Amino acid sequence: MTALISHTSFDSLDAHAQSVFWAKVLDFHEDPEDPNQPDDDECMISSADGSQRLLFINVPDRKQVKNRVHLDLQPAEVGGRDEELARLLALGATEVADRRLPDGTGWVVLADPEGNEFCILRSEAERSAV
Template identity: 40%
Template sequence: MTLRFSDVCIDARDVRALASWWAAVLGWPAEDTDDGDVVLRSPEGAPDWLFLEVPEDKTGKNRIHFDLTPDDQQAEVDRVLGLGARHVDVGQGDESWVVLADPEGNEFCILSAQD
């Protein structure tokens, strides 16, 4: 069996806005696809992120989320909040990671910096 992990597919009401937001967060280039979707091209070895338009808003907590590891956790939390993320309480309690949500409400974590 041969499979290659090629894309993370993300549903969005506004694919261009959400893809542009994540492009600013990650520093990855965004490209329109022939289907009207938007893809973020990841660095070598990581899957691309494909934003797919859907008619409905997100409801409920994500079943899968992204964990992002920074060099400086507080600096990245501040930067991403400045781009429009918001703090989210998903029942995490007092932990070393920070749970945030993107402009469409998708939760993700910024972990502690690793040495």
């Protein structure tokens, strides 16, 4: 017997706004038969194939400490870490810590609009070029 991950849940002050931000970051979508609304207490988004789902749930309190679980993101086929960093900052992420090293390795720690940390890594092409 094995347990499968149904989805990953995030506590949010504004579930809808968080679902919109992360849908843009990950190119995820909402269920067209059950679209997310601004006043929804829960908002789900999914990858194109439906294999990955994120659920944002309204809670009354703000994030107070560093998250114990976070997402590590890798740029898709086009572009690299620094281009993806610029895109994520333009979407509303904020930089928390720059862990890039002079040799090109490393990552950048970011926070989403509600302060949840996540990291942007190098792309597969950048790692293979070394």
